[in-house]
Amino acid sequence: MSYKNFPMVPRVVFGRGSFNQLSEIITPKRLNPDAPFIFLVDDVFKNNAWITSRIPLSYDDKIIYISADEEPKTSQVDELVEDIIVTTKERPSGIIGIGGGTLLDLAKAVSIMLTNEGEAKDYQGWDLVKNPAIYHVGIPTISGTGAEVSRTTVLTGPTKKLGINSDFTPFDQVILDSELTKDVPTNQWFYTGMDCFIHCAESLNGTYLNTFSETYGNMAYDLCKEIFLDNTLSDVGSQEKLMMASWHGGMSIVYSQVGIAHAMSYGLSYLLGTKHGIGNCIVFDHLEEYYPKEVALFKTMKSKHNIMLPQGICSNLTDEDFDIMIGVALGLGPLWENALGNNWKKIMTAKKLKELYQKM
């Protein structure tokens, strides 16, 4: 019997407009004028002065704009780290990620790889990181992934899509300013919000669940229902509550795990590059057999917000393609064990998994 000693984000600011406090927060963390802050920012904000004008740049600080059109890759992390090492006089004072799950995961991975030798792919797995990361700050601009609070950073590598799970992964500081999420397009809002809903469905129905995770999961689940079903909230109220749902949903994974939707979605993402949020939705839509109550609710929410999911994305795949996806998905043992118990290998065979993928 040994319970995980979970690292929590040690500092959090919550509040509408709290992004304005960024300078005040990071300034004391500057090591010296040659050690810059590097801001990794979603490139949708590139000409958005409302956000960029408030990023405090001094000395050699710089912004690196990054597209979130593709899922983050281990090679991308290695390139960013190389670029930062080459262009800075000293190791940076900190990495600040501003964006959704992709940017937050990149910020976490870059901050780890600046102090750990080798390549990012070497650290995909559990507790492989040896040295503490440099100071890193997460500022979500879309809610749902829980990346702001989790101890993983999920990357697509040469042979697998898997997180760098470690005690050094969580942010040192998170700023939760729901105003930054006000212009998220409806589809994206739905897909990413559903990532949170699906986290809760998987966590609350999982065999790993304990009371700690259950209370967080219930809270996030109820918030998702309030936001996506009840329709009684103001825009600001809805944005604030979804930001907290994402936070609590992430905390719910602490003593639990995600499940079938995430395992299968990782397969889609690895082979087809399907983005995480929409991939989870595509998969979850077909998981009535495993999460009947939650999939029914999901379908109601989808219909309420007129969301049309892509159909037939697996219709032209070869047997080899299916084998690749199935290999990635079944490689995620803890997710299946959480979902289906110790005997999961007898329940979720490659054949069964292929039948499920063929519906999508």
Added chain:
Amino acid sequence: MSYKNFPMVPRVVFGRGSFNQLSEIITPKRLNPDAPFIFLVDDVFKNNAWITSRIPLSYDDKIIYISADEEPKTSQVDELVEDIIVTTKERPSGIIGIGGGTLLDLAKAVSIMLTNEGEAKDYQGWDLVKNPAIYHVGIPTISGTGAEVSRTTVLTGPTKKLGINSDFTPFDQVILDSELTKDVPTNQWFYTGMDCFIHCAESLNGTYLNTFSETYGNMAYDLCKEIFLDNTLSDVGSQEKLMMASWHGGMSIVYSQVGIAHAMSYGLSYLLGTKHGIGNCIVFDHLEEYYPKEVALFKTMKSKHNIMLPQGICSNLTDEDFDIMIGVALGLGPLWENALGNNWKKIMTAKKLKELYQKM
């Protein structure tokens, strides 16, 4: 507009029996053989081998048993610090508090005063602590106060009962093992659990509330109802859920404040030495005017568990006594402002407060 950058407990273990992991957790934090760990332990456990045999003692480590019959005092903190300085070869590696709110608050205060000059009373207030505390661990053995997660340590000083509120106050590590709460007597279980319920009532009805605190408060409130009203839980389930309710209730105060019950209870405690949990209950029982829904629920819970609160504790007080209590209570401006808004001084006069106390 400036939102608080809240320090969270950076490490938490949750699990039945996780107390057994204490040695594994603290061993890496030992500075050297001359720098001991000091365990501050509630003296109800003095001859309880089930707990004490699992406290890992090495080198010069020692247990100090402390009675929780009285609320913790600034003078008591100063004496403990003096004793530790005199009897240890070097500044301790850490302070580990094992007990309820009293022991946890003493552990926090002692760890602060080992690195800050002067007396504990000098630091009663907000953000007066200058130096980081030494490593400190909180292990609750009763649930409800939220002391395991809060950034305060409430002490009775020569002139006031007030917390040392600072970013250095929160524990570096918390161990949440609900098994440690299994032998709490029913009355104490109720009073301390109601501290959590009252935190939520005060936080959720307060003017300071934001969405962050609201979501935590709602979760703790619902858990309290499940535990104290619904009566459908197993003993273990109830203990685990109350431990989480305490945690979330404490988190709810982050961007909020407590209110009228706490302000008045501090007055009772200062003058009469009334313990915090029972004091809150005695006061809350008479606050229908301010928290109608929650006081009604409280009375139902009290009756369901056959709790008889002391009556007439203020019946023999002199006018001078009342003035002392009223002075302590009204000195807690933020609590009244949270409860009643900016104009609280017009609403809660000394006369009104005296009338309330006279009912108790």
